[in-house]
Amino acid sequence: MRNIVVRTDGKRMHATRVRGQLFVCADGCCCGRTDQGIPALPRDLYHREWLRRRLRSRVHLTIGGCLGPCSLANVAMLLWGGRTLWFHSMNDETAVLRLYDYIDTLLEADTFVPPPPALERLRFTASSWEVRPDGQPVEDRRPRGAAPMPDAAQARVVPPDDLLAREIRPDRQVAGMDDTAAGAPRKNGELVFHAAWEGRAFGMAVTLHEQQTFVWDEFRDRLIGQIAAAGAQGEPEVYYERWLAALELLLLDKGLVTRDELDERTEEYEFGERDEVF
Amino acid sequence: MAGNHKVEPEPWIVLRTRALESLLIEKGLITTEAVDKLVDTYEHDIGPMIGARMVARAWLDPAYRVRLLADGGAAAAELGVSAANLVVVENTPRTHNLVVCTLCSCYPATVLGLPPTWYKSPPYRARAVIEPRTLLREFGTTLPDEVEVRVWDSSSDVRYLVLPERPAGTEGLSEEELAALVTRDAMIGVANVQAPAAVAG
Structure with missing residues (x-):
């Protein structure tokens, strides 16, 4: 089937109309860069399999530079039927072969079918027009401004039944805990902060409060709201993530910080345009 | 980039x-x-050693105990510790107190330090209210049936601290020696203070 396109020099040329196009990130800043601590990437296999399966006229293969979400290296992107399917952690032969098997399935089915579970687990969304594979809102890591804030004086906590089934694992006092690489010995036998960022998040909130930037209840109400909202969504219990979200929300509400400048600053850190660490 | x-x-x-x-x-x-x-x-x-000092002093000094139970904040201030809104609840042979914050993680941080992870966990926050005795057993604290369990829900207005019972066999110990026996868990109410022999064993 001829697909004639007229070039600017007037020549009538044929352009192959493919069923899909596979982009593999291999020559960029991160993917496959073992010198940067990123897993190796089976680059040759992508090309070999593409030849072996005789995909040339049906699926175009582009092995090239940075595709974007560097934090998820190694990354591949499949354009198919107007969809953009991103896959992360494409680190080994098994993953690549699964991707090609899936492409074969798509060709055979002649309609869109979702990836098999093993491949679906590696799928993600990197564009605002695609829903996340898990169906969660794309901005799910942001503070939830719309979350109802229980009235601290009246709210009754009604715990879901499954909470009752879970056992508490009290961290017993660690007798004779010495100085270790894990951190200084704690007088209560437990690490105060499990990671540096938790301490910074805690310290920022308390410092701002001590300077009377806000009254504690303003923060506490938002913390309760964030904890409740995360619990309702069944998100993992990372306490200081809620803490940071509550602080962020309070500062946004007070107009001390804007979401845009915070998003922008976060990306500057992500892409190494800033590197001061506190 | x-x-x-x-x-x-x-x-x-x-x-x-x-x-x-x-x-x-x-x-x-x-x-x-x-x-x-x-x-x-x-x-x-900042850590539980501050609260432990208050507990030890209350065991040794009956007048301080009365002041501590009447106004926890003022009794803390006597030791140079700022703990406004502190309310101290006393364990007795008939009553055991347990502290929780059902909504978040309110905690008397200036006398106990930062709360442990489990204190902030949804299961603890829920179960302390619903089934405190079962919860206490999981912490290794089994209470006789005749002991009443009182659960105190902290807020930003009121922070609770448990004054545990002084264990037998601690006569003659100094304030410092007594304070060393008092654990964070005992001041939250999930444990009792053990006598020195039990600690050593």
Whole structure:
């Protein structure tokens, strides 16, 4: 089937109309860069399999530079039927072969079918027009401004039944805990902060409060709201993530910080345009 | 962007925390030094040993015990500790007290340090109210049926601290020796204070 396109020099040329196009990130800043601590990437296999399966006229293969979400290296992107399917952690032969098997399935089915579970687990969304594979809102890591804030004086906590089934694992006092690489010995036998960022998040909130930037209840109400909202969504219990979200929300509400400048600053850190660490 | 990308991508929450601190410093709202100092204080200087000193003093000095139960904040201030809103509840042979914050993590931080992870967990916050005895058993604290369990829900207005029972066999110990027996868990109410022999064993 001829697909004639007229070039600017007037020549009538044929352009192959493919069923899909596979982009593999291999020559960029991160993917496959073992010198940067990123897993190796089976680059040759992508090309070999593409030849072996005789995909040339049906699926175009582009092995090239940075595709974007560097934090998820190694990354591949499949354009198919107007969809953009991103896959992360494409680190080994098994993953690549699964991707090609899936492409074969798509060709055979002649309609869109979702990836098999093993491949679906590696799928993600990197564009605002695609829903996340898990169906969660794309901005799910942001503070939830719309979350109802229980009235601290009246709210009754009604715990879901499954909470009752879970056992508490009290961290017993660690007798004779010495100085270790894990951190200084704690007088209560437990690490105060499990990671540096938790301490910074805690310290920022308390410092701002001590300077009377806000009254504690303003923060506490938002913390309760964030904890409740995360619990309702069944998100993992990372306490200081809620803490940071509550602080962020309070500062946004007070107009001390804007979401845009915070998003922008976060990306500057992500892409190494800033590197001061506190 | 290529070329100057960071070597090891960091989790989003780390980047977000850094971005927020960077902005707050730029706007003159905080200084790195102030945050450093505060984090350091909570990591090293503030902890349950402060509450333990108050407990030991109450065991030794009946008048202090009365003042502690009447006004926890004022009794803390006597030791140079700032703990406004502190309410101390006393364990007796007939009553055992347990402290929780059902909504978040309110905790008498200036006398106990930062709360342990389990104190902030949804199961603890729920179960302390619904089935305190079962919960206490999981912490290794089995109470006779005739002991009444009272659960206190902390808030930003009221922070509770349990005054545990002084264990038998501690006659003649100094305030310092007694304070060494008092654990954080006992002042939250999930444990009792053990006599020195039991601690050594």
